[in-house]
Amino acid sequence: MSPRRSVGSMVGKVGVSLFMLALGVFILGPLVWLAARAFATEWVYPHLWPEGFTLRWWKVVVNDPMMNIALQNSVTFAVLTVLISAVVCLPAAYAFSRYQFPGRRVMLVALFAVNAFPKMGLFVAIASLFYALQLMQTILGVLIVHVLGTVVFMTWIPAAAFSSVPRSLEEAARDAGARPLRVFWSVTLPMALPAILVAAIMSFISSWDEAQGTYLVGAPDYMTMPTQMYSLVLNYPKQVSAVFSILLTIPSVGLLLLVRKQIMGGQLAEGFQIK
Amino acid sequence: MTIPLNDPTAAAAPHPDAVQADPMQADGLRLDGLHKELGGRTIVDDLSLHVAAGELVCLLGPSGCGKTTTLRMIAGFLEPDRGAVVVSGRDVTHLPPERRPSAMVFQNYALWPHMTVAKNVAFPLKLAKRPRSEVNERVDRVLQLVNLLHHKDSRPGRISGGEQQRTALARALVQEPAVLLLDEPLSNLDAKLRVRVREDIREIQQRLGITTVMVTHDQDEAMAMSDRVAVMNDGRIEQVSAPRELYSNPRTEFVASFVGSVNKVPGRLTPSTLSADDGLTSAVRPESVRLDADGGRPARVTRVTPHGHFTEVRVSLDEGVDLVSYVTGAAPEVDDRVGVELGEVWYFREGERVE
Secondary structure: OOHHHHHHHHHHHHHHHHHHHHHHHHHHHHHHHHHHHHHEOOOOOOOOOOOOEOOHHHHHHHHOHHHHHHHHHHHHHHHHHHHHHHHHHHHHHHHHHHOOOOOHHHHHHHHHHHHHOOHHHHHHHHHHHHHHHOOOOOHHHHHHHHHHHHHHHHHHHHHHHHHHOOHHHHHHHHHHOOOHHHHHHHHHHHHHHHHHHHHHHHHHHHHHHOOHHHHHHHOOOOOOHHHHHHHHHHHOOHHHHHHHHHHHHHHHHHHHHHHHHHHHOOOOOOOOOOO | OOOOOOOHHHHOOOOHHHHOOOOOOOOOEEEEEEEEEEOOEEEEEEEEEEEOOOOEEEEEOOOOOOHHHHHHHHHOOOOOOEEEEEEOOEEOOOOOHHHOOEEEEOOOOOOOOOOOHHHHHHHHHHHOOOOHHHHHHHHHHHHHHOOOHHHOOOOHHHOOHHHHHHHHHHHHHOOOOOEEEEEOOOOOOOHHHHHHHHHHHHHHHHHHOOEEEEEEOOHHHHHHHOOEEEEEEOOEEEEEEOHHHHHHOOOEHHHHHHOOOOEEEEOEEOOOOEEOOOOEEEEEOHHHEEEEOOOOEEEEEEEEEEOOOOEEEEEEEOOOOEEEEEEOOOOOOOOOEEEEEEOOOEEEEOOEEOO
C-alpha cells in the first residue's frame, strides 16, 4: 500500500470516527443528560455538573398517588387498545390481503388519512363529535382515540404479512385435509405472527405515548403518564419530570428491543423454495 | 387401501400388478369431459382421461397447455365448468380439496416453515384425528421410506432442496391417497439430482402401487417415469400412449415435434422423391435420416454439431430440402458430398397423421 493511500485512509477513518462520535452525542447526549438530571440534587447554569446526587426525586414520583394512578391508567389503556385494535383490524387485514372487493384500494389508502392530517385538528373534530355522543370523559372515548392511532399499523403490517404467506402453503394445508378456518389457525396465522407481534407492540407504544387526544378527551378524570407529564412540568422541580420521562421511556425501549429479533430473523423465507 | 410400507419383501421388486393394471377393470381416476374457462379463455377443453389403479400417467405439454389447470381440478383447487372427476368410482367434482382422497406434491414443495419435517408429515394425520401412537408410527415409516428419518426434527429451511422434495412426497404419501398428484416435482432440482430423484419417485410409486398423475413440461422426465404419457396442447389431449409408442408412432404433428425432434418438409417426401402436395407435411426423425458415402439421394453437408455420443449433421438435398441427421460414429465434414437414405416417413394433414 502506498504511503499516500494510507494517509488518505487514515483521514477517512478519523473522519468517520468523528462523524460517529457526533452522531452518538446527538442521539445519546440528551438521554445521558436526562438520566443525570433525574438523580441530581441541584443543577443550574453555569454549573457543568450537578452539585450532588440523590434518589429523592424517584421517591417523590413513586410515593405520589396521582403518578401511580397515571401509571395504572397507561398500562390499562395500552393493553386494551392493543386487544381492541387486534380484534378490529386483523380480520380487516386478512380481507385486504386475500380478497378483492370493490373499494379495496380506496379503503387501504383512506387508512392513512387518519395519520395524514394534523393530529390536533382531528382531535378537535373528534371532540365535537364526542360531546354530541356523550363520550367525553369516558373510558370508551379515550380508547377510541387510542385505537384510532393504531389502525394503520394494525392493518397494513399484518396485511403485508398475510400477503407474504404463499398461497401454495395454504393450499397444501387444504390438500392435507384442513378446512379454511383451520388453515388460518395452523398455517397463515403462525407464519404472520412475527409481523403481527411487531404491529401489536407498535400499537402498544403508540397508545403509551398518546398525549394530545387523551388530554382532550380524558382529562382530568383519566390521566395517563404522558398527560400527567404536562402538569408535572409545570408544578414540580425539573428533576421530577426527568424521572418521569425515564419511566415513560423504559417500556417503549424494552418492547422495541424485544421485537428486534422478530423483525430481523424472518422465518418466512425458510423452507420455502423461492424461485 | 393400505400401503405396505413396512413390508420388507415389497422393496425387492416392483409390485407386478402395479404397472400392468388393466384400465378396463380397475378404477383409478377418471376425468370425464373436463372443461374450464378462465378470464374468457378456454384453458381445458373437454378433456377425458382414464388413469388405471396403480398407473403413473404424465400430463406433458408446453406451458399454457392446461396441464396444471387440469391437475388443480383433480386436486380440487379449481372447479370445472363442465365435466366430472371420478376417483375410485366416486364423483368428487364438487368436493373441496380437504375432502378429496388425493394428495399433491407442489412444485415449490409448499412445506410449512414453522413446523419440523416430522410435524409437516404428521399434520394430515392430525387433521384426520388419528391417535398419537398411530401418527408417530406412520410418520416414522414414511420418513424411513423416503430416507429422511435423520432429519425428523429439522426445519424445512435447514435441509437441501432434494430433502425438501422428499419431505413433500412423504407428506403426500402418509395420507395413503387414492391418487397422488405431482406438479412438476423435479423442476426445482439441479440436473444431476433430478435423474436420481425421478428414479426414486418411480420406484416408490411402483412399490406402493399408487395411482399417480404427474405434470411436467420435460419430455425426458415424462418418458422415463410414466406408464403412459398424455401429450397436451391448447387444452386438449393430443395423444395418450406408452412412452415408446408415443415416440415411434405419433398420431399428430404436434406430438411428433414436441416429443423428440423431427424434420418437417412441406409436400410429399418419399425415400426417393419429393413432390408437391398441397397441405401435406412430411416428417422424419433425424435418426431415420441415414447418411451414406455412396448410394441414396445426393446431398451436401452444411453444418456439423458434435453432441458427444452422437453428431448432429445438417444436409441439404439437391432438391433444395434441408434435413437434420443424427450420426453415431464417424461424421462427415462440412461441404462433403453424401448420399441420404430415409427410413420411416410420417405424413400429416392439418396436424393429423394421415399415413
